[in-house]
Amino acid sequence: AASLWPISYPSELVCINNQSLLGWLQDDGISFPTFSAHSIATAVVSQTEGELKVTRILKENFPGATAIQVTDISGGCGAMYEIHIDSEEFKEKRTIQQHQMINQALKEEIKRMHRLRIFTSNPKH
DSSP states (O other): OOOOOSOOOOSSOEEETTEEEOSOOOOSSOOOOOOOHHHHHHHHHSOOHHHHHHHHHHHHHOTTEEEEEEEETTSSSSSEEEEEEEEGGGTTOOHHHHHHHHHHHTHHHHTTOSEEEEEEEOOOO
């Protein structure tokens, strides 16, 4: 396996082979793990189990949803997700109420997350 260190990463969470690396990682004398290019490509390309599970839960809790998109923005380890959902259930509800509905539906999954970005809207007819 080829060493990928030292490499600087943006401040987003980077996750490879279920190991989270937060913030700017630079060679400052600290020993960092070695990953192969194949393991990185595999982690980034395929849809994660977490994305599938969160999507399933949202579909069950929001049957009126016309669009649900769940993206693991942590690189595949499930630490951070971004959710976009258009649902009739959000009609006449304030944004904070819509987000509370999402949080309630995902209350068990949220316990294992570091960050969750939620974008909600009513379907446009």
